[in-house]
Amino acid sequence: MTFQLLKILWWGLLFLLMAEVGLEFRAYHRGFDTIAFGSYQRQGAEPNAPAVSPTIQAASLGDQLEEKKAGEIRYWIASSSHAEDSYLSRELIFPTRLEGLLRESGQLAVVVNASHAGMTIQANQTDLEARGNRIHPDIVILYQMSTEITEISKMLLSPRRSESTKAKGSGGAIPPPAQPNMIVRAFEHTSIYALLKGNLSNRLAGQRVLADSLGGEGDAAFEQQVLAFVQTARRIGAEPVLCTFATSHTRSQFPNVPDAVSSFLFRYNMYLSVIGWLDAVDRFNDILRRIAAKEHFRLVELDTVLSGREENFRDFVHFTPEGHARVAQAIFSQLRQGSTSPLQMAAPHAGPDMQTP
């Protein structure tokens, strides 16, 4: 055996590399971050802005925050890609805008954006537990649902998982989904993967036998996650604020949901039908309302304010700059309405793009 024999592999590797570089070039010019060409200049970003996404910066900022000053109020945003929008500059996303609104109102506010794409409520909780005692947030705002629906549907509806759970007789305990290793994560960053996921895998996923509901077990799983999170928030001395989840299309609009929405949903979810997904949003929002009423938490009704209005969304669950502004305004209004000592706030000076819809 000689290296000469392996030339078919070298050729194959070369073709794969060529395909990846070609696709990255295309992706870059369409506004995506790529491995080979780097980060795309985001919409609204200043030329010398330090980072397009606030998250990385905010995460490190969170660790580097100085001692709390007198009168300073710290807000902790626990979310996922909704608050770490890789398409928008940090000035345009709602955590930054919220901080602006709070400061304009005269408050010495610091908003720590503890959100990463793909985070679940449990990950938010772990993060809050790990860093909360150092950062001492006064208010913890939770805006989560889509990742949770994906994870819960994986846990409850994956036939192999449910069979193995039954077989092991674990009494209904749901094993956590396996996390991809480093090699798989690296592959998931390639443009080839993104292209396949958005054009082939999602179409196939839509051809499966899909469930139309997560049922009572799904409700219980979600409620348990939210309650665990708010308990952690209380434990570190912060006030939890819940937000209902908003989507570009609602259940009442079904079946007039555009293909783009279904296509988006099946990129991440292989078990729930579109109606099942919309049903889960409604049920989980009701759970949030119930928990807020029962525990006397403040609740930001983003579902009522934003849902079903396409101008607020760039896809099914991620906001446009206008959507971010409205989210920030809605949270700000709720915080101001429900403010009690030491969170007294002055009237805001909202900018032209920060009007409540």
Add this chain to the structure above:
Amino acid sequence: MNFNSVEFFLFFSVLLVLYAVAFHRMLLRDLLLLVSSYFFYMCWNWKYAGLLALSTCVDYSVGRLLDRATDPRSRRWILIISLTSNLGLLALFKYYNFFMDVAKPAVAAFGWDISFLQHQLLLPVGISFYTFQTMSYTIDIYRGERVLERSFLKFAVFVAFFPQLIAGPIVRARQFLPQLHHAPAVTFERFNSGLFLVFKGLFKKIVFADLLAALAVDKVFSDPLSFSSWDLLIALYAYSFQIYYDFSGYSDIAIGLARMLGYDLPQNFNRPYLSQNAREFWTRWHISLSTWLRDYLYIPLGGNRAAPWRVKLNLMITMLLGGLWHGAAMHFVLWGGFHGLLLMMTPQRSQAGPPCTLLGTVLRRLGWFQLIAFGWLLFRVQDMKNFMDFIEGCARFTGGTRLSGVFYLILCAGILSHLSPLTQLERFGQWWIARPVPIQAAAYAVLLIFYAGVTLEAPAFIYFQF
């Protein structure tokens, strides 16, 4: 590390480069194969590599001792050491809890609770395969076959050779060990035909087996009562093809990988659903296991050189144990028993009637396929409740389908692929490997991308659990 994973793709690429460097030095080559095989195994669970090493050491030593011993009685005792250690490992890791489950109710009648005796040990992947392989080695030496391997390194490579370590084919010592004593035959044609087999196996696994499972089979079997009778029947047929493509895909990949490294592994499948009776089925399905059971169980029991009732009993015992080999659960035993029953009812070769007409052959094949599919129902269900739900769902005779058009399309393609003549496939393979290298490489690159795109969940091969 599954064959259909990015990790394996990287692992094998690196191994090939190192193999090319070490190729002309026998010791280095064998060492590399051994280390890479253990690395491959330890990627699943590093702790259980010790079991593999233990099995290797015991059977290597037993082989040497058997070679030296001349007294039949001591030879028998030495063989018993090998059988006890191999079957003991299997019993402990695979069957212990099963037998405890069976014994628990009986013991409970006396007021005793033996739950504390159950363990939570993981089933070591591939244990059924490599124990059968090492057992056949010692039995062959005991029987006087000249298969003794004096080099521990080569014997360890034979036991742990990674392409077939996890799910076969179960290789006999006389098939594999002699290959380790010569420079492996790696030519351009063999290397490329091996690569072709690997991609063919991946196609079977990813496009047929995994998609049939993901699009319908898993869902239907997990909740049979929510589907129509038609859907249940179609899902059962689909599972029959899923398990075939899953396992034969694995075998193709294993054979292809071994060929790329210069070694030959035996064929394990030969279009089994074209068989016309139980006996023919077992000469086409999992050939390496059925021949193992024939040579090391059925024939020692007396085979077919006995009274008719005894032959039938031998068949039943062989198939019951064959079923149990697949897994420690009652439905596997029932599956084995069902096939034992079918074999008992199949006339011996000497009693077979005249050849059938074409229509007769087609009808026989179709009829026999219904029986195989029913057998797969026993094999696939989780428990007897799941089985009864499935039967109840079928007995409702309801129509309508919740299964998608793409699923039906893949099922039809799978059936057609199974029916296509072998000569055509072989001819295509020969034609393909004669194409210019860049064309082959480009096609493989496109196929790899396609495989990544249609992989929804990347489940492990079904036979990994056995």
